[in-house]
Amino acid sequence: MASSNIREKTHPGPRQYITIAVILVIMTAIEVGVFFLTITPAAMTGIILFLALGKFALVVGYYMQLRYDDRKFLYIFTAGFVLALFVMVALMALFNNLTR
Amino acid sequence: MAAYTGLLKRPVSPTGVWSWLTTIDHKRIGLLYGVTALTMFFIAGIEAVIMRLQLSSSDQTLVSPEIYNQLFTMHGTTMVFMVIMPMGAAFFNYLIPLMIGARDVAFPRLNAFSFWMFLFGTLLMHASFLTMSAPAMGWFAYAPLTSLEYSPTNGVDYWVLGLQVLGIASMAAAFNFVVTIINLRAPGLTLMRMPVFAWMTLIISFLLIFAFPVITIALTLLQFDRWVGTNFYNAAAGADPLLWQHLFWVFGHPEVYILILPAMGIVSDILPTFTRKPLFGYPAVVFAGVAIAFMGFGVWSHHMFTTGMGAWANGVFSFATMLIAIPTGIKVFNWLGTLWGGAIQFKTPLLFSIGFISMFTLGGLSGVMHAIVPVDTQQQDTYFIVAHFHYVLFGGSLFGLMAGIYYWFPKMTGRMLSEGIGKLNFWLMLIGFNMTFFPMHIVGVLGMPRRIYTYGADQGWDSINMFMTIGAFVIVASFLAFMVNVIRSLQSGDPAGDNPWKAATLEWSISSPPPHYNFVEIPTITSRYPLWEKDHSVGAAQAHGHDDGGHAVHMPDPSYWPIVLSAGITMLAGGLLIWKWHQILGFTVISTFGLLALYATYRWAFEPVNEPNSEEPHQ
Amino acid sequence: MAHVEPIEEQTSTGLNNRKLLMWAFLGSDCMFFGALISTFMVYRGRSGTSILQFHEAHDAIKDAIGISVGTLSIILILLAVVAFAVNLIVMNRGVVKQIIPAVLTLFVIVVIFQSAWIAGHHPEFTAHECTEMGGIVLPDNESCELILAENVLDIPLTSISTFVLLMSSLSMVMALAALERNNLPGFRTWLTATCLLGVAFLGFQVFEFNAFLQEGLTPRENLFGSTFYVLTGFHGAHVTLGVLWLSSLVVASFKGKVTQKSALDVEIAGLYWHFVDIVWIVIFSVIYLIGAYGIG
Numbered sequence A: 001m002a003s004s005n006i007r008e009k010t011h012p013g014p015r016q017y018i019t020i021a022v023i024l025v026i027m028t029a030i031e032v033g034v035f036f037l038t039i040t041p042a043a044m045t046g047i048i049l050f051l052a053l054g055k056f057a058l059v060v061g062y063y064m065q066l067r068y069d070d071r072k073f074l075y076i077f078t079a080g081f082v083l084a085l086f087v088m089v090a091l092m093a094l095f096n097n098l099t100r
Numbered sequence B: 001m002a003a004y005t006g007l008l009k010r011p012v013s014p015t016g017v018w019s020w021l022t023t024i025d026h027k028r029i030g031l032l033y034g035v036t037a038l039t040m041f042f043i044a045g046i047e048a049v050i051m052r053l054q055l056s057s058s059d060q061t062l063v064s065p066e067i068y069n070q071l072f073t074m075h076g077t078t079m080v081f082m083v084i085m086p087m088g089a090a091f092f093n094y095l096i097p098l099m100i101g102a103r104d105v106a107f108p109r110l111n112a113f114s115f116w117m118f119l120f121g122t123l124l125m126h127a128s129f130l131t132m133s134a135p136a137m138g139w140f141a142y143a144p145l146t147s148l149e150y151s152p153t154n155g156v157d158y159w160v161l162g163l164q165v166l167g168i169a170s171m172a173a174a175f176n177f178v179v180t181i182i183n184l185r186a187p188g189l190t191l192m193r194m195p196v197f198a199w200m201t202l203i204i205s206f207l208l209i210f211a212f213p214v215i216t217i218a219l220t221l222l223q224f225d226r227w228v229g230t231n232f233y234n235a236a237a238g239a240d241p242l243l244w245q246h247l248f249w250v251f252g253h254p255e256v257y258i259l260i261l262p263a264m265g266i267v268s269d270i271l272p273t274f275t276r277k278p279l280f281g282y283p284a285v286v287f288a289g290v291a292i293a294f295m296g297f298g299v300w301s302h303h304m305f306t307t308g309m310g311a312w313a314n315g316v317f318s319f320a321t322m323l324i325a326i327p328t329g330i331k332v333f334n335w336l337g338t339l340w341g342g343a344i345q346f347k348t349p350l351l352f353s354i355g356f357i358s359m360f361t362l363g364g365l366s367g368v369m370h371a372i373v374p375v376d377t378q379q380q381d382t383y384f385i386v387a388h389f390h391y392v393l394f395g396g397s398l399f400g401l402m403a404g405i406y407y408w409f410p411k412m413t414g415r416m417l418s419e420g421i422g423k424l425n426f427w428l429m430l431i432g433f434n435m436t437f438f439p440m441h442i443v444g445v446l447g448m449p450r451r452i453y454t455y456g457a458d459q460g461w462d463s464i465n466m467f468m469t470i471g472a473f474v475i476v477a478s479f480l481a482f483m484v485n486v487i488r489s490l491q492s493g494d495p496a497g498d499n500p501w502k503a504a505t506l507e508w509s510i511s512s513p514p515p516h517y518n519f520v521e522i523p524t525i526t527s528r529y530p531l532w533e534k535d536h537s538v539g540a541a542q543a544h545g546h547d548d549g550g551h552a553v554h555m556p557d558p559s560y561w562p563i564v565l566s567a568g569i570t571m572l573a574g575g576l577l578i579w580k581w582h583q584i585l586g587f588t589v590i591s592t593f594g595l596l597a598l599y600a601t602y603r604w605a606f607e608p609v610n611e612p613n614s615e616e617p618h619q
Numbered sequence C: 001m002a003h004v005e006p007i008e009e010q011t012s013t014g015l016n017n018r019k020l021l022m023w024a025f026l027g028s029d030c031m032f033f034g035a036l037i038s039t040f041m042v043y044r045g046r047s048g049t050s051i052l053q054f055h056e057a058h059d060a061i062k063d064a065i066g067i068s069v070g071t072l073s074i075i076l077i078l079l080a081v082v083a084f085a086v087n088l089i090v091m092n093r094g095v096v097k098q099i100i101p102a103v104l105t106l107f108v109i110v111v112i113f114q115s116a117w118i119a120g121h122h123p124e125f126t127a128h129e130c131t132e133m134g135g136i137v138l139p140d141n142e143s144c145e146l147i148l149a150e151n152v153l154d155i156p157l158t159s160i161s162t163f164v165l166l167m168s169s170l171s172m173v174m175a176l177a178a179l180e181r182n183n184l185p186g187f188r189t190w191l192t193a194t195c196l197l198g199v200a201f202l203g204f205q206v207f208e209f210n211a212f213l214q215e216g217l218t219p220r221e222n223l224f225g226s227t228f229y230v231l232t233g234f235h236g237a238h239v240t241l242g243v244l245w246l247s248s249l250v251v252a253s254f255k256g257k258v259t260q261k262s263a264l265d266v267e268i269a270g271l272y273w274h275f276v277d278i279v280w281i282v283i284f285s286v287i288y289l290i291g292a293y294g295i296g
Helices: A014-035 A040-062 A071-094 B017-021 B026-056 B067-099 B108-130 B157-184 B195-227 B242-275 B281-298 B311-323 B324-340 B348-371 B373-379 B383-413 B418-446 B462-492 B562-581 B583-606 C017-042 C053-088 C095-121 C155-180 C185-217 C223-254 C258-289
Strands: none
Touching: A014 B418, A014 C155, A040 B583, A040 C155, A040 C258, A071 B195, A071 B242, A071 C017, B017 B026, B017 C185, B026 B108, B026 B383, B026 B462, B067 B157, B067 B195, B067 B242, B067 B383, B067 B583, B108 B157, B108 B462, B157 B195, B157 B562, B157 C017, B195 B242, B195 B281, B195 B562, B195 C017, B195 C223, B242 B281, B242 B324, B242 B348, B242 B383, B242 C017, B281 B324, B311 B324, B311 B348, B311 B373, B311 C053, B324 B348, B324 C017, B324 C095, B348 B383, B348 B418, B373 B418, B383 B462, B562 B583, C017 C223, C017 C258, C155 C258, C185 C223, C185 C258, C223 C258
16 A cells, blocks of 8 residues: 555635635634624623634644544544643633633 | 764764663663663652552551652652653564564664653652652642642752653654554564564554644643643633643643553463464454554543543543443453463463452452542542552553563573472462552542541541551562562572574574674565474574575664754753742753754754664674 | 655555544644543632732742843744754855845744833733732732733733734645646645744734733733633644744755655644644633623
8 A cells, every 4th residue: 555645636725725715814803893792701602612612623623734634633533632622621610611 | 983973973882881871772762761660660669659558557657748649749740751661662662573573663863762752751750859859749740739829949940851751762662663553663573573562662652642742732731831821720710721621632642542552462472372372353452452542542541531521521431431342342252262271381471460460350350430420429549549550550560561571581581480489479479469458449449548648547547558568568479579570580580592482473583682683684584483383484484594694685874863863952951940939040951952952853853764884793 | 754764665454654643643733632621621710819928029920031032032043043043054045045044034934022021021020919908018019809810811912813813724734735737836825824824823912911911920820821821822832833834845845855745744733733723613602601691
């Protein structure tokens, strides 16, 4: 088996990268815009987290090519990411800081 | 033509001290780990013997309380980080490439770097003895005892810096073995055909890379508190000392599985050889290991049942801890199933393996007791806990590692160890171990707390403690027998041959000790027990005189950048200690060695795998 | 990083060893930042009191930072001058081809020098302590406002630095695409742009840290200060290492050592760079936006 970096035909090109960049900027602008609105903290937290997760997924999926590469990279990275999330939520719960 | 990649010529000779300092051969690195770990074992053992002498009867004054605190702190820290872990590393460094049919690990220089960081971190931490300020706050260093206010000496600083260096060593090795085991297996060697030891190494490598960063942060926050004056663990500033405990045990619990799984892997590979049948329920043993690793990240607060977390938290962690006994039990039953109906040969490796299974089970039973919150409330911080973890770590890990030493010593040295002395070693160790640690259950329930340097005569613990101290000397005797066995064998032991145990896995298909290139031809694997297969294609190339000394095999050249980089990083850590005392001098040391480390990194990165026109080294 | 071949060209999974290593490292780094962010989140809202310990040591911290940054900037300036000279003289390249590395170097020097000057010279680099909270009265006894997220974080400024880092991810992936299409000048341009954007981000961070220090938020002032500086400081350190790595690739490419065949090396560096960006996405969203919204 060759050890080369296997790329599928649907691998994104410069045009798609720029499109994604525009989307990321728009999402960031929305996030900052929401910050200056007066809504409940809970709603604000929800929107920001949703958008942040979206930006995260876009960069990881398209810029870091996880959507197109071998699944094993996805598994290894997700394991660390999910574990970090779990530890964060658990610690916040243990310190009673989850609902602030 | 000599190659100048730096100030010094790149080494190519296979002999001499310089060849050992620059080696990137996984087998040599494994031996270096092993010898260092055994040395640290004797040092930590002496610390234990002194403690046992101090505790042998009430109101003793052999050592002061301050010295006693340093003894138990260093004993625990050394045994966990500088004995059990590196002994496991010795085995997986030596054996994994052999077991998976590879010529070396994925990143040989990174492998050497791991060893040198381990050695230098060990030396850094033990340098604290020179200034009479060894760490004295217990091996898990709870806040706020570790604050400058309550630990004004440099002991905590040595401990923190030493552990950061050791952490880099462990993580580098873990990354290396994740890639090696996933990517460098011989053709046909699917994951489910690997020896169990290879599986366990893969699992603990994942545990290491995900758990260690958390203690890195915990230690860094402590460093900030002590060096910069922040208040991460200072309750008066609104912080919570419990944060240390959480961060430490989020790492610490996976750490104890890192300590036990390699030994479990060793035993799982030894049992088939000495029962002449395959491991019972191989998939179950593997999946149980994976399950233990996953669940190990969810039980950490069972070390904190008495800290007032509340009923919900206690309940969740208690439940999870009891659950984790299930995959552990599955492994035990599979080992018993392997023994059942087998043509058992009672050689020393098997004796230690049976010792492992029985002693570890006892430790597991006391562990399940601790999982019950009200029971743990009585047991916490008593000798009952000390009994539990010594049963799993000594009766478990160490017995397993001893089994591994007796099993693979012939492969590594080409000589057999004496069966007679081996059996003496085993029985003395089993008896001495149980004499020392079984009564700790009793004396713990009678109320004897941990980490006390003496106790009153009116407690009634005298005779039990005296008994335990005698047991400690029986353990000492067992290790004298072990050393005699090793030294005798190295000088005049029987030649081992390729496969003295008639075992089944790949490492036994090559010579003892193996050639530096491991395999003449990388074999193709068709089963879990390749050497027990009828057609025996593995080893044919070696056996039929095709071994031409490996002239056609190009192995990577040695390199001195790993040791230089390790020295740079460790000296940088030392510079932080100096900075506490004299800022400008400290900062000079930090920046000088920091720049050296950066330089070494660049040179390493641009150093080719082989020097042009280099002679093939025959190590 | 550039042209070292691995022992085995063939691997059991067909995946490249170094790429697998980088992904494993990034998974591990998630736990590293996870623990840091956890610490921040656990201590959110607990900075109700302001503690000033080690009063005598207070000036020592200020001096230490001044000395450290000052010394470091001198060392770096010397290195940059030497590198510039060596490049010019030994490599025999004309002055024109030196412009990009020179501009880059000067930018870094200016940023570091500026922060060193501010740290060493600004008279208001002190921590506040208010009599109302039972602390020591210091000469500059100003208003007793707690220094917390809401009143110190500058969202518009940080939005710009976030945008800068996002654009650096774009330029990184464009650099990789150019190299894969054998467009070396394009590759060099995009990669240099990535470095510059990264350095610009660092500049924004340094500026922000200085601003906070002037307002009295030191790492020791309160828990917000401690957790904020440690978290964003480690992120900044990751960015710095990334800039060093990427600029090494730029320099190597000018020497002809980076070609279409070494696209994998650039990809691996890119993975690290994108990770640093996504960590910042999390930090910006959680610590800045959610954190400064008036909670805690």
